[in-house]
Amino acid sequence: MNEKIALLRRYNFWGSDSIDLGYKRSTYVDNIAGYIGSKLIRVLVGQRRSGKSYILRQIAGELIDSGINPNNILFINKEFTDLEFLKNYKDLDEVIKAYKKELNPVGKIYIFIDEIQMIDGWEKVVNSYSQDYSESYELFISGSNSKMLSGELATLLSGRYISLEVFPFSYQEYLGITQQQCGRQSYSDYMSSGGLPELFMLNKPELKRNYVSAIKDTVLLRDIIQRYNVRDAKLLEDIFAFLVNNASNLVSIANIVNFFKSQGRKTSYDAVSNYIGYIEDAFLIHKCDRYNIKGKDIMSGNAKYYINDLAYKNYLYPGYGYGYGYLAENLVYLELKRTGYNVYVGSLRNKEVDFIAQKADRTIYLQSTYMLTDEATVEREYSALKAIDDNFEKVVISLDEITMPLNEGIRHIKAWELDKIL
Known part of the structure; x- marks a missing residue:
């Protein structure tokens, strides 16, 4: 087994039912769910520890409950020290390809990347996979900086993403x-x-x-x-x-x-x-x-x-x-x-x-x-x-x-x- 995929396995739903989903934040999950099935990149922004990771996991859990094979879901949380090898977009692309080779998912692939701003040049991979018409992908990302979708990046992803700000508990x-x-x-x-x-x-x-x-x-x-x-x-x-x-x-x-x-x-x-x-x-x-x-x-x-x-x-x-x-x-x-x-x-x-x-x-x-x-x-x-x-x-x-x-x-x-x- 690929060493990097072995590290990722503990944070994914592949054959596991022990992933902590936390308190269900239905307002955010339901809002994002309305865009599932489209090519739009789903972006959660907000302060660290405001609950973005849990919401992403809850969305993944909803997909699995709807019948999606857990092997078709890749979850990457850049905050975990195990994933320090993910430094730039080339590392990210390599991991996604290794995941596909290791798990051989059939059909649409759902990619979740948490705290994505910690990966240099991440937008290159996100833009590429979201617009790939040879294979089908849906992307869900989160970040802790309001400028992550500004300037050149907003132009690059123009019209192809929806952004939702996550606040602490209401x-x-x-x-x-x-x-x-x-x-x-x-x-x-x-x-x-x-x-x-x-x-x-x-x-x-x-x-x-x-x-x-x-x-x-x-x-x-x-x-x-x-x-x-x-x-x-x-x-x-x-x-x-x-x-x-x-x-x-x-x-x-x-x-x-x-x-x-x-x-x-x-x-x-x-x-x-x-x-x-x-x-x-x-x-x-x-x-x-x-x-x-x-x-x-x-x-x-x-x-x-x-x-x-x-x-x-x-x-x-x-x-x-x-x-x-x-x-x-x-x-x-x-x-x-x-x-x-x-x-x-x-x-x-x-x-x-x-x-x-x-x-x-x-x-x-x-x-x-x-x-x-x-x-x-x-x-x-x-x-x-x-x-x-x-x-x-x-x-x-x-x-x-x-x-x-x-x-x-x-x-x-x-x-x-x-x-x-x-």
């Missing part, structure tokens, strides 16, 4: 894996923990803290520092900490530069801008631009940044002052993005609207707050929406257990029921 998935009931208590628990899938295999806070720290270190080192030859690793990590602790606040690059200068740290606008871009590319944080509601255009300058998972805040930087309202706002942002909306911070004269969410021909204005505790809070949250003079949907979201009555056409939604209206 609140509904959290309920499924923890077997809790939908409601304020479980939502608060979710908000105080996080949605990184492997967190739920750990039962002690210290283990969870170490795990989250290890993810952060791995992403910063392997996906940013090594990839971009970052010179000041300490500055990179400090910028990440700043963004985590200022999530849901309007900030600018100039603000961040001035903050570090006030701490006696010398840095430049360009360095901070580049480092933030790298952190975004690795899916650790998301930038939410301001949008002029009256002028109908994106505004430069200040923006908000949201964490890809609240575990970074809860386990790594819990000592910094950070109200529940900011945590709830971060979760609302993630749910909007998870369900496919383009999201902006709304600006209308001297008022701010937390979110403008747009998808196809639907636009929703949303205000997020922890609790509508008094008349002043109600006035603050509703007044910004009342100032908007168009007829798009307007919603206030909070953790109140009682749904407030309709207020001049503005609905009130409990945070844990947000998914029902999206």
